Amino acid sequence: MSSRRDQQSLEQTGKGRGLSKGHQLNWARWVTVGVIWIVVVLPLTALFLRSFAFRWLFPDILPGQWGLRAWDYTFGESSRVVEALLNSVGVALLVTMLAMIVGLPTARALGMHDFRGKKVVEWILLTPIIVPVLVAVMGIHIVFIKLRLTGTIWGVALVHLIPATPYFVLVMSSVFANYSPALEETARSLGANKFRVFRYVTFPAISSGLLVASLFTFLISWSQYVTTLLIGSGTFVTLPLVLFPFLGGGNAAVGSAITLIFVAPAILVLILTSRSLGRGSTVMGGFGKI
Amino acid sequence: MTAVSIQRLSRAFGNEWAVQELDLEIASGEMIALLGPSGCGKTTTLRMITGLLRPTSGDLLFDGMSVVDIPTERRGAALIFQEHLLFPTMTVAQNVGFGLKMAGVNKAEILSRVNEMLDRVELSGFGNRKAHELSGGQRQRVALARGLVTRPKVLLLDEPLANLDANLRITMRQLIRSIQRELGTTAIFVTHDQEEAVMLADRIVLMFDGKLQQVGQPDEFYRHPRTAGVAKFFRSQNFLSGQRRGNIVATGAGDLVVSDGVIDTGDGPVVITARPETLRLSSGLNEQNSLAATVITSIYMGTHTQLIVQLEDATWHVQAPPSTTVKEGDQIFVELPTSEIWIIEDEPESFGVTSVVNDE
Amino acid sequence: MKIDRYSLKEGLKIPLMVFPSMAVIVLLFGGGLVFGLLQSLGYLPVAGLTDFTFSHYVNVLTDPTFLRSLWVTFRIAFIVTLLSTVIAVGMAFILREQFPGSRITTFVFQIPLPVPHLVAASAVILLFAQSGLISRVAVALGFIDAPSGFPVLINDKLGVGITLSFVWKEVPFIGLVVLAVLQSVGPKYEELARTLGANKRQRLQYVLLPLIMPGLLSTWIIVFAFTFANFEIPLLLGQTFPQTLPVQAFQEFQKPELTSRPIGMAIATVIAAITIVLLVAYRRLARYSRA
Numbered sequence: 001m002s003s004r005r006d007q008q009s010l011e012q013t014g015k016g017r018g019l020s021k022g023h024q025l026n027w028a029r030w031v032t033v034g035v036i037w038i039v040v041v042l043p044l045t046a047l048f049l050r051s052f053a054f055r056w057l058f059p060d061i062l063p064g065q066w067g068l069r070a071w072d073y074t075f076g077e078s079s080r081v082v083e084a085l086l087n088s089v090g091v092a093l094l095v096t097m098l099a100m101i102v103g104l105p106t107a108r109a110l111g112m113h114d115f116r117g118k119k120v121v122e123w124i125l126l127t128p129i130i131v132p133v134l135v136a137v138m139g140i141h142i143v144f145i146k147l148r149l150t151g152t153i154w155g156v157a158l159v160h161l162i163p164a165t166p167y168f169v170l171v172m173s174s175v176f177a178n179y180s181p182a183l184e185e186t187a188r189s190l191g192a193n194k195f196r197v198f199r200y201v202t203f204p205a206i207s208s209g210l211l212v213a214s215l216f217t218f219l220i221s222w223s224q225y226v227t228t229l230l231i232g233s234g235t236f237v238t239l240p241l242v243l244f245p246f247l248g249g250g251n252a253a254v255g256s257a258i259t260l261i262f263v264a265p266a267i268l269v270l271i272l273t274s275r276s277l278g279r280g281s282t283v284m285g286g287f288g289k290i
Numbered sequence: 291m292t293a294v295s296i297q298r299l300s301r302a303f304g305n306e307w308a309v310q311e312l313d314l315e316i317a318s319g320e321m322i323a324l325l326g327p328s329g330c331g332k333t334t335t336l337r338m339i340t341g342l343l344r345p346t347s348g349d350l351l352f353d354g355m356s357v358v359d360i361p362t363e364r365r366g367a368a369l370i371f372q373e374h375l376l377f378p379t380m381t382v383a384q385n386v387g388f389g390l391k392m393a394g395v396n397k398a399e400i401l402s403r404v405n406e407m408l409d410r411v412e413l414s415g416f417g418n419r420k421a422h423e424l425s426g427g428q429r430q431r432v433a434l435a436r437g438l439v440t441r442p443k444v445l446l447l448d449e450p451l452a453n454l455d456a457n458l459r460i461t462m463r464q465l466i467r468s469i470q471r472e473l474g475t476t477a478i479f480v481t482h483d484q485e486e487a488v489m490l491a492d493r494i495v496l497m498f499d500g501k502l503q504q505v506g507q508p509d510e511f512y513r514h515p516r517t518a519g520v521a522k523f524f525r526s527q528n529f530l531s532g533q534r535r536g537n538i539v540a541t542g543a544g545d546l547v548v549s550d551g552v553i554d555t556g557d558g559p560v561v562i563t564a565r566p567e568t569l570r571l572s573s574g575l576n577e578q579n580s581l582a583a584t585v586i587t588s589i590y591m592g593t594h595t596q597l598i599v600q601l602e603d604a605t606w607h608v609q610a611p612p613s614t615t616v617k618e619g620d621q622i623f624v625e626l627p628t629s630e631i632w633i634i635e636d637e638p639e640s641f642g643v644t645s646v647v648n649d650e
Numbered sequence: 651m652k653i654d655r656y657s658l659k660e661g662l663k664i665p666l667m668v669f670p671s672m673a674v675i676v677l678l679f680g681g682g683l684v685f686g687l688l689q690s691l692g693y694l695p696v697a698g699l700t701d702f703t704f705s706h707y708v709n710v711l712t713d714p715t716f717l718r719s720l721w722v723t724f725r726i727a728f729i730v731t732l733l734s735t736v737i738a739v740g741m742a743f744i745l746r747e748q749f750p751g752s753r754i755t756t757f758v759f760q761i762p763l764p765v766p767h768l769v770a771a772s773a774v775i776l777l778f779a780q781s782g783l784i785s786r787v788a789v790a791l792g793f794i795d796a797p798s799g800f801p802v803l804i805n806d807k808l809g810v811g812i813t814l815s816f817v818w819k820e821v822p823f824i825g826l827v828v829l830a831v832l833q834s835v836g837p838k839y840e841e842l843a844r845t846l847g848a849n850k851r852q853r854l855q856y857v858l859l860p861l862i863m864p865g866l867l868s869t870w871i872i873v874f875a876f877t878f879a880n881f882e883i884p885l886l887l888g889q890t891f892p893q894t895l896p897v898q899a900f901q902e903f904q905k906p907e908l909t910s911r912p913i914g915m916a917i918a919t920v921i922a923a924i925t926i927v928l929l930v931a932y933r934r935l936a937r938y939s940r941a
Contacts, residue, residue, distance in 0.1 A: 032744040033755050039818065040761050043773030046783055050776055102674055105667035115664045123933065124672055128679050130872065130929040132879030134896060135918040136679045138903055139686025142694075162679045165671050223766035226881045226900065240768055240882075247772050247886055259772045266764040274757065340845050362844040369845040375838055379860045388856070389846035440846060 044263070050256035070253035074261070081258060084242040088222055091153055091238065095160045095221040096214050102161070103168040110169065111176025125166045133163050137227050144231055151235035159231050160221040168217045175209030215269045222265055292354070293318040293476040294339070294444050299348035301334055308334040310500045311348070316444075319474040321467070323491035325481055327523070331500035332480045336446050339478065340367045352443050363392075368437035370447045374429040376421035382408070382432050383417035389440035407435040410469055427458045434466065438473065445470070447479035451486065463490055484511075484524055496520060512565060518636050526565045528606045530581075531638050534560045539631075542602040543581040546626055552633045559638035566596075566607040568630035571614065572623045579631075580623040585616050599624065683922060690915035694908075706912040715892060716917065723894040726809045727878040730816040731870055737817070738824035739862070745825075746832040756829070762822050767815065771886050774815045778803045804887050811887040816880075820873050827865040836861060864935070871932045875925045895921055 051070050074081045110121065128136075137159050141150075149155030179202075187201045203210075225240045232241065239262050246255030294316040301309045309331040316322055324332040337343040339350060341362035350358050357365050368389070376385050386407060387400045395403075408414055411431040421429060430450060437445055447466070451459045467490050470477050481487055487494045488508040496503040496511065504516045515521035518529055532541035535557050539546045546562065572580040583599040583606070590612065597608040597616065601624065608624055616622055692703040710716050745756050762770065777783045785800035794800055804811035836858060843857045884894040893901070895917060903914030 029744050029747075029749065032741055033751065036741065036755055036759050040758050043770070043777060043818070044761075044765075046776050047769070047773055102670040106671040109664050109667040113664060121668055121672065124675050126933070127929060128675060130875045130932060131683075131922050131925045132875075132881075132896065133679070134879065134881055134900070135686055135922040136682025138682070138899070138915060138918050139684070139689065140678065140682035142689070143681070143685060158678060161674055162682075165674050169671055219764055219766075223768070225768060240766070243768060243772070244882075244886070247768070247775060252776070255772065256776070259769055263765055263769045266766065266769075269764045270761060342841055342844065362841075363847050363849050366847075367845060369842070371838070371842060373838070375842045377839070377857070377860070379863070388843070388848075392843075392847040392849075392852050392856075436846065446845075 047256045047259050047263075051253055051260050053253055053256075070251070070257040073251075073254050074257045079254075080237055080242050081239070081261070084237045084239045085261065087153070087237060088239040091157050091160060091228075092218045092221040094153065094157045095164050096217045098157060098161055099164045099168040099217045100210075100214065103165055103172060107169045107172030108176050110173040111179065112181060125169055128163050128166050133159070134226055136162060137230050141230055150231055151233040153236060155231045156228050156236055156238070157221075159227045160224050162227075163224075164217045164220045167220060168213050171213040171216060172206070172209060175206050175213070179205055212273060215272065219265060219269060292316065293320070293352065294478070295349075295351040295354070296335075296339075297349040297351070299335065299338060299350060300346050301331075301338060301343065302346045307500050309338070309345075312497075312502055314495060314502070314505065316476060316478070318476055319471075320476055320492045321470055321490060322478045323481060323487035323494045324478060324497065325484060325487040325494050325523075326497040326503075327482060329499075330497040332497055333448060334500075335497075336369070336448055336478065336480050339444065340369045340446055341365050342369075366440075366443040368440055368442035368445055370433050370437045370445070370450045372449045372452050374421075374426075374433040376424075376429055376432055376436075378421055380420075381417060382413065382419050382421070382424070385421070385432055386435045386439055388436060393440070403439055404435075407439040410438075410472075411435045411465065426454055427462060430454065430462060431465070434469070438469065438475065441473075442475065445475045445477040447477065449480055449482070451481075459486075466490065496523065498523075513630070514632050515563065516635050518561070518563070518634055521563050521634065526563065526607075528566060528569075528604075529561050529563050529634070530601055530604045530606075531559060531561050534558060534633075539633075541581065543583065544579075546579050546581070546631060547628050548631045548633065549628050552631070553635065555633060560633050561636055561638050562626075563632050563634050564626045564630050567594075567609040568627060569606075569608045570625045570627070571608070571610055571616075572625035574623055577623070577625060579626045579628060581626065583622050583624050585618055585620040585622060587618060588614070588616055597622075686915050686922075687919055689912055690919045692912050694912065706909075706916040710913060710916045710920070716895075716898070718892040719895050719898045720920075722809070722892050723878055723884075723896070726812055726816075726884075726894065727874050730813055730820060730877045731874045733813065734817050734820035734824055734873060735866065735870065738821045739828055739866070741821065742825045742828035742832055742862075745829055746836065760822050760826060762819050763826070765819070767819060767880070767883055768886070770815045770818045771811075771883050774811050774818075774887065775804060778811055778814065780804075805889055807889060809884075809888060812883055815883050815887060816877050820877075824866070824869045824873065827869050828862045831862045831865055832858065867935050868932060871928050871935070875928045879921055879925055 052066050052068065053070075073079055106121070106125075109115065110118065140159075144150050144155050144159075147155075149158065183201050183205065184197050187197045192200065223240065224238070225244065228236070228238050228241060232238070239258065243255065243258045243262055246252070246258060292315050294314075296312055296314040296316075299309060299312040300307065312331075312335060314322075324335060326332050334343060338345050341357070341360065345358060349356055352365070352367075376382075377388065380388070383401075383404050387404045390400045390403060405414075405417070408417060411434055413428060413431055413435070416424070416428070416432075421432075424432065430453075434450070450466075451462050454462060463486065466479075479490065488511075491508060493506060494508055494511060495505050498519060504511065504520050506514075511520060511524050512526075515524065515526070521527070521529070530541050530543070532539040532546065534540075534548075534555060537548055537550070539548055539560060539562055541562075548562070574580065581601055583601045585597060585599050586605070587598045589596040589598075592612065594612055595610045595614045597610050597614070599606050599608055599622065606624070610616075690706055692701060692706060741759065745752060745759065775782065779785070780797040780800045780802065782800075785794070785797060788794045788800060789796075803814075839857050839861060840853050843853045848856065879896055880894075881896040881900060884897050885900075888894060888897065892898075899914050899917035899921060901914070902910045902917060905911075905914075
């Protein structure tokens with residue numbers, strides 16, 4: 001019984017009891033829809049336009065001149081944008097890989113087994129989500145200096161891993177919770193060894209969840225600011241670090257251009273996961289912590 | 291006195307009719323089973339009775355008053371769902387008392403009625419527990435109590451026992467039946483299990499594809515199925531064509547005497563049916579109503595031996611005594627007692643089994 | 651599907667699976683917290699400070715600037731959480747119905763989720779600065795003459811810019827959680843309540859709100875903790891004085907003076923302590939609503 005059918009009948013049953021209630025609902029509904037569209041689309045559009053504006057002085061609502069000056073500068077020699085972009089991509093990929101290696105077995109254990117100390121594991125996983133990572137990074141900064149990890153991609157990746165790991169494990173453990181070990185047992189009984197089982201049975205079954213979790217982890221690392229600021233020590237620079245000064249002042253067009261590059265992976269993720277959207281989804285909700 | 295009157299009730303979804311022209315009169319205190327395979331329209335009908343779905347056409351009356359325009363919350367048709375849907379944040383007592391609270395009944399009365407109902411469903415003292423602390427069967431009993439305590443005009447149950455295991459189902463059936471009788475509540479329940487319908491219902495309403503097939507007391511579906519479809523749903527596939535002349539039906543495997551009570555088809559081609567458990571092995575063709583048959587398979591089932599035999603072009607099932615020792619290929623004679631033969635309403639031609647009979 | 655505990659031989663398997671991620675968190679995160687705590691107590695061997703002292707905490711906790719920052723931070727987090735919840739719940743109730751365009755509008759609703767906070771802040775500056783887009787529209791409509799006529803919404807006393815930026819991100823976050831409940835179990839319970847005689851208001855009060863409460867409470871904690879502890883947005887959009895607590899902690903930390911580091915760490919530890927309280931509340935809540 002699809003809910004849409006019932007819905008039609010629900011509304012039909014309400015007919016004849018006065019139109020005012022229906023009208024109220026409609027008014028509120030369309031106002032909300034309008035607000036959502038404007039509030040979401042306007043800022044992003046404005047950013048987009050701004051990055052192509054050459055001269056956009058007060059009080060013009062539209063730019064006086066258009067141009068690619070901002071983009072020329074962004075990708076030019078004098079800005080560190082390209083370097084930062086490559087660093088961002090590199091460290092985010094590294095973090096995603098590390099999170100996968102470190103998190104998959106844990107996620108599987110949490111999703112498919114009950115064991116002593118499970119509650120403890122869950123507690124530990126939850127901590128970096130609610131307690132700010134900044135505090136821990138400030139504390140461990142000295143140690144990283146000692147270990148010569150500051151200013152390196154590995155140092156930055158390690159601190160990014162702190163918030164990334166819990167989120168990855170959280171998403172994947174619910175994937176594993178819906179996964180049945182019977183599939184693997186069947187494969188084993190048909191003669192497949194551990195690697196084959198993983199390749200032909202496990203991996204395909206979890207692959208879409210794994211994609212979501214990986215994109216998620218990528219975005220977490222991609223969006224990190226203050227942790228990179230601390231550990232990067234000015235030597236290792238990522239995109240948000242380059243962006244920040246432009247936001248506080250400086251050339252707004254360039255700031256908008258860098259912002260657009262910065263937001264690109266997020267848009268990509270939206271497109272890639274768009275099939276599961278349209279209805280409420282709590283996995284997607286986890287993205288809110290980017 | 292008719293408690294619920296369903297008149298030419300129909301419901302379409304787009305171009306498809308889920309329920310077509312359903313007519314039914316339900317007396318006060320009756321327990322009706324809406325029976326049929328998945329997709330036959332029984333749940334749709336139930337939802338129209340509660341008001342969660344609006345009919346495309348037709349009328350629905352409670353105690354003689356049309357309720358089609360009355361919204362669910364004011365109809366008094368309580369629905370017990372397949373999933374118990376107990377409110378997770380409320381206690382058992384709060385769950386059961388929910389409908390009374392909505393109706394504005396005062397606290398003292400809610401308390402006494404809730405406790406009384408909990409006693410009836412054998413959950414005395416469970417009032418303070420929460421839903422997650424209960425077993426499946428207990429939860430379903432709370433759901434039942436919750437629906438009954440409001441003294442609804444009609445109680446509706448949507449396959450309420452489908453999620454329970456077999457033993458639990460049996461106890462719950464008895465509980466539902468006894469409470470319904472005690473309280474005299476008019477009840478309609480939906481099921482796809484014909485055993486359950488037979489056990490619980492005063493009358494059964496069998497539906498296929500949105501259309502009513504047969505209405506009647508349980509035994510009618512066994513002894514007097516209207517169509518082959520009805521018989522098959524009740525686990526009988528024994529059909530045979532023949533030529534009827536008066537009280538005699540001549541088939542390719544022998545002649546049969548039928549009773550006066552069978553439907554009046556006039557002379558001509560008919561299709562007869564008889565249930566496997568009513569058939570006997572007879573000693574020979576000279577016995578009345580004995581048909582010649584060849585054994586295809588013999589399966590020992592403990593309480594009986596299931597014989598699958600060839601009667602002319604038709605394959606019949608016979609329930610023989612457990613000690614029967616026939617084997618594949620044996621020529622036997624099957625006796626169809628006159629009182630157990632019924633003529634179905636299907637057209638013999640459309641039936642597909644034509645019997646070549648010399649009509650002298 | 652859960653598998654029960656393994657036999658002793660396989661007893662090593664689970665700990666092995668769990669170990670890597672636990673090691674990462676315990677060593678890096680836990681270790682960081684511990685080192686931070688030590689430093690806040692004055693233990694900084696590299697600078698020759700090896701005595702434990704509470705003096706930094708005393709300094710911090712009696713400093714009126716700290717208390718003001720604490721208040722500002724708390725106020726912003728509270729308002730963000732409150733505002734986001736009200737808006738999100740309202741929107742979720744609208745979006746749960748199906749109407750023409752509901753699917754795509756729900757999609758648009760979720761767009762802010764993967765967008766980094768800094769981008770939201772960037773957009774807020776673009777729109778709400780005194781020389782920003784909205785100000786220019788105001789000029790075009792004749793409301794104001796010059797940038798100074800437009801209210802100060804960024805780096806302002808009330809933290810409007812900060813609040814807007816957070817709300818933009820948090821509304822879909824909360825909204826989605828509520829929407830998920832309203833669209834999955836909501837309809838079934840509503841139907842049930844209807845058959846028991848509940849009218850629209852009663853269904854809202856006694857059925858739907860209790861259903862979404864657990865999800866709401868846990869998202870509140872997450873949103874509050876996140877907003878309270880966030881560094882980037884207040885740094886960008888907040889006042890220079892008083893700053894929010896995380897900003898204050900960081901800036902002390904970066905100061906060249908030797909005594910500043912422990913002070914920064916002390917403030918940070920206070921932040922951590924507050925969020926730990928929230929963490930405990932969160933776990934309690936999960937146990938209560940699950941059990």
